[in-house]
Amino acid sequence: MFGLYIHIPFCVKKCNYCDFNSFRLDKDLKNRFLQDLKKEMKLYKEELENEAEITSIFLGGGTPSILNEEEIEYIFKCINENFKIKEGAEITIECNPGTLNLEKLLMMKKVGINRLSIGLQATQDKHLKYIGRIHTYDEFEKNYKEALNVGFNNINIDLMYCLPNQSFDDWKESLEKITNLSPAHISAYSLILEEDTELYNMYKRNEFKLMDEDTDIDMYEYTINYLKSKGYNQYEISNYSKPGFECNHNILYWKCGHYIGLGPGASGYIKNIRYGNLCDLNEYHTKLLKNEKPIESKEVISIKDGIEEKIFMGLRMNEGIKFADFKSEFNIDFLEKYKKQIQDLSEKKLIKLDDDGIALTQKGREISNSVFIEFMN
DSSP: OEEEEEEEOEEEEEEETTOOOOOEEEEEHHHHHHHHHHEEEEEEHHTTSSSEEEEEEEEESGGGGGGHHHHHHHHHHOOOOOHHHHEEEEEEEOTTTSSOOHHHHHHHHHTTTOEEEEEEESOOOOHHTTTSSOOOOOHHHHHHHHHHHOOOOOOOEEESOOOOOOOOHHHHHHHHHHHHHHHHHEEEEOOOTTTTTTTHHHHHSSSSOOOHHHHHHHHHEEEEEEHHHOOEEETTEEEEESTTOOOOHHHHHHOOOOOEEEEOOOEEEETTTEEEEEHHHHHHHHHHTTTTOEEEEEEEEOOOHHHHHHHHTTTTTTOOOHHHHHHHOOOOOHHHHHHHHHHHHTTTTEEEEEEEEEEEEEEHHHHHHHHHHHHHO
């Protein structure tokens, strides 16, 4: 598996909870960015000439669907000029309601995009407004139905629970409304309050109270059971899909596969080197003017780091960690090396063990970070 991630850093406005690298849309900066992105692709084309074909592409942001039809076509022309794309590759674009229309959807289909990830977050307009979304639920539903009519059958919908002032009944209503639409995939995340966001500032001003941990866990358990009853398999801590519609690009991350990261603030992982791009648009541009990769940081992943990442990421997935993978990749007898941790965690019913490997139990998923730390120690 070899992936390609492209960060589109522009939004109509920044959502109140968002700490991603994004900027208010500026036409001149956007045009300059597209030219810079083309230069960055060429630099990687030369380095990766003999690498395997790309099996998945993901355009994230920001708001990639803020691009117009000509800009979407331009990006994919550049992609195809610089990289070898495997036939049948999964190609995803993140979309926000309020920036989609029929013409864009038709262009997305034309350039080969075959998976949409639509950021909804909640079905109640009062919650959408409070967290700073630019759209209503009706706008989302209109865009979703247009996408189906255009021929997109692989659509993910993002939802969030534990939002400010959100009741348990609100969350149940969101799940019911969305499953009635029958998307192929649902991502359901608990709100994480990040510093330097407007929502964090609102919290510090005592404008709302955070949900308590027990309610968070109850909502999580309800989500798993409700989505299972509607035919959605939980294959990762926060991701659920109908059979055969798991997100290949995210699985590549969770299996510590290699991928190219392009765009300001993007990260990549190639030949055991993890790198992060400059976030600032002007610094990103200046580097590329010099025909240099706009990389801010690099880290060589040691064997120890690789093992820890493999555990941390592998346990996120419901299939868990396979002993054979550790033996072939690191020449490690996982069962022997982590004998004490496996015994302790099994006794606490936080992991389950079989002949092939280990995986988190439902109880373990609820406190997954605590389980990960046991292996790190």
